[in-house]
Amino acid sequence: MSLLELDGVTLKFGGVTAVNNLSMSVNEGEVFALVGPNGAGKSTVFNMISRFYRPVRGSIRFDGEDLLNHRAHEIANLGIARTFQNIELFERATVLQNLLVGRHRHRRSTLPEQLFFAGRIRAEEREHRHAVEEVIDFLDLQVYRDKMIAGLPYGVRKVVELARALATKPRLLLLDEPASGLSVEETQDMRWWIDDIRRQMGITVLMVEHDMGLVSKVCDRVLALADGAKLAEGTPAEVQSHPAVIEAYLGTSAVSKTANAQGERV
């Protein structure tokens, strides 16, 4: 059953068409990847799902709900969480506080309850903390729990951002280049985590990624974009050997080298 459905989505910036008549659907429980050269419009698709941009045409539906009727901050409440390409963490807060912000959509206490710290709030805070600790255990962040973000290395920030997205307990997780800038070991970890996120937590994953090695290992289906339009869709192997994809990446002359491209970083 499809969880997220884009239908004929088009977005223009001034005269430039960033995304052109794109339709795709992500099924519940699968890991789906968007690939394509830089500037193909992958992150733009994410930003439309997050409602930072509004498409000029087309519809985006999540579990039957029309996302275009919602404002950016309401998307998280529907059960969609995301990470960012150039990490957007809350720099002057600790890892723990960052993850607790992820729990924001689960709060129930009112303003007076929070101001006077009375009523439900204490129990609720314990509950939030418990949920966050589960994520911390899952991603092995215990050592960093009380550290400020500002002092953390890049690889750890990447994981913290994933953790913050998981803390919202989403149904759909959008990962914008989860492995960019990570070392080989960190990329390996990321691969197992994505696998576990799908298997153990039952979260559907939609990701943008350049590392075809990672994509072919974790993804069920891949969609290749170029210049904002769909080039090919299918299993990782199918997409990688698709002539149009190879052409978009390497130019026409490289079509004969298809076999070598398999499983390598494109």
Place this chain on the structure above:
Amino acid sequence: MRFHFKTSYDQDIRLFPDWWNFSLYVALLLLMLVLPWLIDGFYLGEVTNVLIWAVAGLGLMLLTGQTGQVSLGHSAFMALGCYSCVNFMELGLPFLAAFLLAGIVTGIIGAIIAIPALKLHGVYLAIFTLALAILADDLIVILEPWTGGVNGYFAPVIEIFGIEINRWAAPETWYYLALGTSIFVALLYRNLLRSPLGRAFAAVRDSEISAQAMGVDVARTKTLAFGLSCAFAGLGGALMGLFAGAFNNETFNFLIAIQLLMMIIIGGLGFIHGAFLGAIVIAFLPQFLSILTDNLGSASIPGLETGVFGMILIAFILFEPMGLYGRWLKIRTWLELFPFARRDMFRRQKTYLKTERLR
């Protein structure tokens, strides 16, 4: 070195993380309670002044330190708090009710005024609020029937449960009023910090875009931050005007708002302690300077206070942007880790500036 092992989530949720910390604050509270017996009336008045500035400072701190929104216009809300408190008292409300109601009214009006300012960032917000402060000055003159205009108001007699709060006859009564208010406001502030709204404030401060992605309604959060901040500033303003005895539009000049901002920066942006430390500097600097010029045998130099204040602030921004409390935290960490602290531990992270026009 003191180790701090956590065994329960409650340790991070409670007001005080451990017994040591708790007993420190109890000791401080006891000291503050017996202070009237330790120092004379003049200095007690000065301490009262410190506490009043701290209340207003906490208000601005919530907005600037926690939510990252600069305001150069909090004098307007201090004025609003003061005049509404006096007007409620004239309507026959008892002081305490009028005082709290003034805070609430100021908060609501502050939140409403914030709505058109929601889209403004950084310098634009600073200029917007500065314009508000200047407008407030003129509005006070225009709204003469409620404010007394340039002639101003004489503070009415304040009574709480039959006890008269009088600055001259019984300075300790005023001191306890200011102390009570500052503890009340600091407690609310601390509660906010440990609850979802406080975290949403920090999220909006550090990255609006990812705050939105986490489900934080940025507009609503900023409005709430403005409202609460103005409410606290209103309480501080009411105390300030009533403590001065007489007040007019000049009492809440826009320079007060600028001083308030400077004060919380000297104290340490984003820390409750910072508001109090900054208030100590701002309240005692004039005393200190007059003692200094007296001892040097020179006549008083007009404008010296603001000049020195400006120099202190420049020094802080250049050498210790975290303020007095930030410096104390560094010293404390250094002592706790001795001899393992490294210089680089506190190195500031520098970012290269990119244009805000592409926000």
Place this chain on the structure above:
Amino acid sequence: MDVLQLLLSGLANGCVYGLVALGFVLIYKATEAVNFAQGDFMMLGAFVMVGLVNPHFMGLNFWLAVPIALIIMGALGYLLDLTVLRFMFGQSQTAVVILTISLGFVIRFVAGVIWGHEPQNLHSPLALGDVRFGGVVLSLADIAVIVVTLLMTLALWQFFQRTKLGLAMQAASQNQMAAYYMGIPVKRVQGAVWALAGIVACVAGILYGSKGTLDISAGFIGIKAFAAAVIGGFGSLPGALMGGLIVGVIEPFAARYLPTGYSQIAPYAILIFVLVFRPHGLFAQVRVKKV
């Protein structure tokens, strides 16, 4: 006739606001910082002239003193950048705002110590004559203000559009790191901008001083100049001038036709209006940040 008189005197005032606003915009364009002390720079420029020209100070010839004052203020701007603002490199815009507010406090204090707190008159040849045509009276100073401001705006605008240094200044503000990589000496460029802002402030100060009496709180007209800069859109030089003229013209008309008390409000009310409905001025330059 009455209306024309109000309009012309408003324009002359507006030009002074515009000149101070030019200083804001210069620094904003090149360093992305806002100099809240620009009004106090202007005040200082005027007092430097007083110090050079007035008989009970140095008593120099006015036209000889002008270049000296410009050089002094330019050097001061450069020195301020060298000793203070350069260390703000990589800190937030807000920190710079507060720093420049404090600088304003210090400048006012220093000026008070040197020149005293009483109002003074600049002995300026511009302050003497009046020009009449029809029923309209304009002082020589007013005409000088209008002419100099127009020339100044044009020159600065051309400077940013045409010259290498001007373009380097713009590049340095839009992305410091990239500007570095392109071989632009970002720090020296910033120094040059502050020097230029000092010179512009000095010109504004000389003209302001020629128009009337001076005291050390003259710098507060910086706030009206702010309104001007914002109304014009902070990044635009012609916009700053336009904003200055709008504020300048509105003031005398508000004073004439609105009840007392309400007239001072007018410039700020317009400022708030513009900020709310056109947050980035009439010449907006803002786009959405990419994530």
